[in-house]
Amino acid sequence: MIDPSLVRLAREGDVEAFMALVGHCETRAYRIALAFTRNAEDAADILQDTMVSALRQIATLHDEARADAWIYRIATNRSLMLLRSRRRRPEVSMDGVEGHFDSDGHRDGFVPAWPVDPEDELERRRLAARIAELSERLPDSYRAIWTLADVEQLTMEEIAGVLELSIPNVKSRLHRARLALRQLLAGELLTPGGVS
Amino acid sequence: MNCAELSQLLLDYFDGALPGLIAAELRQHAADCACCRSLVETYGLTVRLSADVAQAEVPPGVAQRVRDAVRALAEGQ
Numbered sequence: 001m002i003d004p005s006l007v008r009l010a011r012e013g014d015v016e017a018f019m020a021l022v023g024h025c026e027t028r029a030y031r032i033a034l035a036f037t038r039n040a041e042d043a044a045d046i047l048q049d050t051m052v053s054a055l056r057q058i059a060t061l062h063d064e065a066r067a068d069a070w071i072y073r074i075a076t077n078r079s080l081m082l083l084r085s086r087r088r089r090p091e092v093s094m095d096g097v098e099g100h101f102d103s104d105g106h107r108d109g110f111v112p113a114w115p116v117d118p119e120d121e122l123e124r125r126r127l128a129a130r131i132a133e134l135s136e137r138l139p140d141s142y143r144a145i146w147t148l149a150d151v152e153q154l155t156m157e158e159i160a161g162v163l164e165l166s167i168p169n170v171k172s173r174l175h176r177a178r179l180a181l182r183q184l185l186a187g188e189l190l191t192p193g194g195v196s
Numbered sequence: 197m198n199c200a201e202l203s204q205l206l207l208d209y210f211d212g213a214l215p216g217l218i219a220a221e222l223r224q225h226a227a228d229c230a231c232c233r234s235l236v237e238t239y240g241l242t243v244r245l246s247a248d249v250a251q252a253e254v255p256p257g258v259a260q261r262v263r264d265a266v267r268a269l270a271e272g273q
Contacts, residue, residue, distance in 0.1 A: 015270040022266060030254045044258040048265050055266055098203055099235075105198030111234040118241055128248035150246035156211075175207040182242040 004064040011058050018058070022051050025068050028152060029075040035147040036079035038132065046082065050075040069161040076148070076162060080140050092137045097179045114189050127185070134184045142177040149174050197225040202232050206239050 002024050009017035026047060033046035054071050061070055100108040117123055132151075135143055148154045148162060149170075159174075160167045197205075202225050208214045209222055226233045254262075 013270075015267065018266065018270065019263060022262065026254050026259060026262065030258070031252060034252050035249070040252070040255070043252075044255070044261070047254065047258065048262045051262050051266050052269055055269055099199075101198075101200040101203075105200035107199035107203075107229075107231050109231075111231040111238070113234045114238050114241065116241070118244070124245060124248055128245045129250070131242070131245045132249045146246065150243055151249045153247065171207055178207070178239060178242055178246075181246070182238050185242065185245075186238060 001065065002068050004067075007061070007064040007067040010067075011061065011064070018055055021054075021067060021071070025071045026051070028068075029071055031152060032072060032075045032147060033079050035132070035135075035151050036076075036083060036143070038136070042082060046075060046078045049078050053078070066161055069158060072148075072154075072162045073164070076144055080144065083140065089137050091139050092180050092184060094139060094142065094176055094180060097176050097183060099179075112186070112190055114186065116189060130188070131181055131185060134181055134188075137184060138177055138180060142173050142180065145170055145173045146177040146181065150178070197221045199225075199229060199232055202226065202229075203235065206236065209236075210240055210243050 002021065006017050006020055010021050029050050030043055030047045033043035033050070034040065037043055037046065050071060053074050057074075061067060063070075099111075102108060116127065135146060138146060144163060145159060148159045149156070154162070156167050156170050156174075159165075159170045163170070165173075202222055205214060205218065205222055209219060214222065222236075226236045
């Protein structure tokens, strides 16, 4: 966590204190932007825009102890704005992503195993790259939570702070995002020649 | 535990947030049910693959550019 006294100094106009805040947050803010845009130039632009916006707005920051979450929220919002301005792949429907169950709670339908070796590092790397591509098909709010939780490894509390959502809401959307990604990847893995 | 209940508990299971007894019930159901066994394995693999998505460092040129832009704005304010 960032030192609140440093943030206080930055709020009072101390440029070096603000630079220290930049240094503390830039890696994660850049990775968030990169995870959304999957483009290094866009991520660099978003990072710069995020830090410039943060400097402009720092007087409005009320909770000094959560300055990092505030900066990640700016980076997330900037990333989502950029994505919305561009044409995207069709979004996957989140309806029925949990599967269907009978009145006794037994699953309707079959869940096949995947023909992959999770211990094969090359295969895992290839599938991780594919899952990043497939994440582009998640609705924005789900993709944001999946990015922050499963790629950036923020805690539920941190994500709730960044996105200004309740923890149950974050958990519910993360679960559905994981199920949707699982389903998308399964669709490719179980189709001959699906993942290349 | 049934399939619907197991499905609802997966997030907490993989985040290590389930009480031990419930986690054991979940594992027992998965051992007895091929569909849920596949779901647990592939859900877990999805989480693991997501953590393997490439992590980048800020390129030095970008870090400098950001600092220059921030400093220019600060000096102009």
